[in-house]
Amino acid sequence: MRMRASRLLLFLFCAMLTHAEKLGFAQRDPYVLHDCSNTGNVSSNSAYRKNVNTLLSSLSSNTQSHYGFYNFSVGENSDRVNAVTFCRADLIPIDCQNCVGTSAEELLFRCPNQKEGIVWYMNCTVRYSNNSIFGIMQFESMxxxxxxxxxxxxxxxxxxxxxxxxxxxxxxxxxxxxxxxxxxxxxxxxxxxxxxxxxxxxxxxxxxxxxxxxxxxxxxxxxxxxxxxxxxxxxxxxxxxxxxxxxxxxxxxxxxxxxxxxxxxxxxxxxxx
Missing domain, CATH: 3.30.430.20 (Gnk2 domain, C-X8-C-X2-C motif)
Incomplete structure (x- = not known):
C-alpha cells in the first residue's frame, strides 16, 4: 500500500513539473557546453573585465524586449566588449529571459579572465568578445x-x-x-x-x-x-x-x-x- 502511494506521489510530482514547464514556470535551464578563447587573458580588475561584468549582467533585462536576440557593446578601443545572445525561437519571453540570465552568470564563472567566451544552454546562447561579432558568421568554437x-x-x-x-x-x-x-x-x-x-x-x-x-x-x-x-x-x-x-x-x-x-x-x- 505504501509503495502504491509513493508511486502515485511520484506520478503527481512529474505531472505537475511537466505542466509547469508547459506554462513557462521556469526550472533552471540546463547548462550544455562552453568555450573560453585562448586569444588572451585579462586581470579581474582591468577595465575590460569590468566592462564584461557590466555587459553580461545587463543582458537578461534587455533580451525580453528584443525577441530573444540582443547585441550590445560597452567600452572604447581596447576595452570595448561586444556581446550577442539569442534564444530558441519557440521560447516564450520569460523562459528566454531566465535562460539568458543564467547563461550570463555561468559564462562569468566559466571564463573568469578570458577576452572571449561563449556558453550554450539548452535553450539559449550567450557570447562576448573583444572583436566585432555582430553580423559575422563564425563556425569556430564548434x-x-x-x-x-x-x-x-x-x-x-x-x-x-x-x-x-x-x-x-x-x-x-x-x-x-x-x-x-x-x-x-x-x-x-x-x-x-x-x-x-x-x-x-x-x-x-x-x-x-x-x-x-x-x-x-x-x-x-x-x-x-x-x-x-x-x-x-x-x-x-x-x-x-x-x-x-x-x-x-x-x-x-x-x-x-x-x-x-x-x-x-x-x-x-x-x-x-
Missing part, C-alpha cells in the same frame, strides 16, 4: 553532443532520411524573411522512428551566411556522431539539433490545410515575421 545509442541501419536508410530532413530545414531557416528569427523545425519518418529536427541561425546573418553555417554543421554530423538517435552541433552563429522525440514548441508545427482540396503543407516551418 561543439557537438550525441546520444550514446546508435541506430542499427545496414542499408543506410536512416542516414538518407536524416540528411534530407536537415538539408530541407537548412534551406527554410536560411530563406526566412523574418528580421527576428532564422529558424525552422520539422520531422521525417525513418523505418525506425520519426526524426524531429530544429535548425537556427542568429538573425544578423544573411541568407547565404546562414546556409553556409548550417551546411557545415550538417556535414559534421556523420563524422562526429554517426547514426546516433540524437545529435547537437553548436556554433557561435548557428545550431542544429535532432532527436527521436518531439522536443520543440508545438506552436511551430505547420498549420493544417485550409480545405480538403488543398495539398498538405510541408513538415518544416520557418517562423514568419
Amino acid at each position: 561543439q557537438h553532443l550525441h546520444n550514446i545509442i546508435n541506430v542499427t541501419d545496414p542499408i543506410g536508410t536512416f542516414d538518407q532520411v536524416r540528411e534530407t530532413l536537415l538539408d530541407r530545414l537548412r534551406s527554410e531557416a536560411a530563406a526566412s524573411t523574418s528580421t527576428l528569427h532564422k529558424f525552422a523545425t520539422g520531422k521525417a519518418s525513418s523505418p525506425y522512428f520519426d526524426i524531429y529536427a530544429l535548425l537556427q541561425c542568429t538573425p544578423d546573418l544573411n541568407q547565404q551566411e546562414c546556409s553556409d553555417c548550417l551546411n557545415q554543421s550538417i556535414a559534421k554530423v556523420p563524422t562526429c556522431c554517426g547514426p546516433a538517435i540524437g545529435v547537437r552541433v553548436l556554433t557561435p552563429s548557428c545550431n542544429l539539433r535532432y532527436e527521436n522525440n518531439h522536443f520543440y514548441g508545438f506552436t511551430l508545427e505547420a498549420p493544417p490545410p485550409l480545405s480538403s482540396t488543398l495539398a498538405p503543407p510541408a513538415e518544416g516551418t520557418a517562423l514568419p515575421i
Whole structure:
C-alpha cells in the first residue's frame, strides 16, 4: 500500500513539473557546453573585465524586449566588449529571459579572465568578445553532443532520411524573411522512428551566411556522431539539433490545410515575421 502511494506521489510530482514547464514556470535551464578563447587573458580588475561584468549582467533585462536576440557593446578601443545572445525561437519571453540570465552568470564563472567566451544552454546562447561579432558568421568554437545509442541501419536508410530532413530545414531557416528569427523545425519518418529536427541561425546573418553555417554543421554530423538517435552541433552563429522525440514548441508545427482540396503543407516551418 505504501509503495502504491509513493508511486502515485511520484506520478503527481512529474505531472505537475511537466505542466509547469508547459506554462513557462521556469526550472533552471540546463547548462550544455562552453568555450573560453585562448586569444588572451585579462586581470579581474582591468577595465575590460569590468566592462564584461557590466555587459553580461545587463543582458537578461534587455533580451525580453528584443525577441530573444540582443547585441550590445560597452567600452572604447581596447576595452570595448561586444556581446550577442539569442534564444530558441519557440521560447516564450520569460523562459528566454531566465535562460539568458543564467547563461550570463555561468559564462562569468566559466571564463573568469578570458577576452572571449561563449556558453550554450539548452535553450539559449550567450557570447562576448573583444572583436566585432555582430553580423559575422563564425563556425569556430564548434561543439557537438550525441546520444550514446546508435541506430542499427545496414542499408543506410536512416542516414538518407536524416540528411534530407536537415538539408530541407537548412534551406527554410536560411530563406526566412523574418528580421527576428532564422529558424525552422520539422520531422521525417525513418523505418525506425520519426526524426524531429530544429535548425537556427542568429538573425544578423544573411541568407547565404546562414546556409553556409548550417551546411557545415550538417556535414559534421556523420563524422562526429554517426547514426546516433540524437545529435547537437553548436556554433557561435548557428545550431542544429535532432532527436527521436518531439522536443520543440508545438506552436511551430505547420498549420493544417485550409480545405480538403488543398495539398498538405510541408513538415518544416520557418517562423514568419
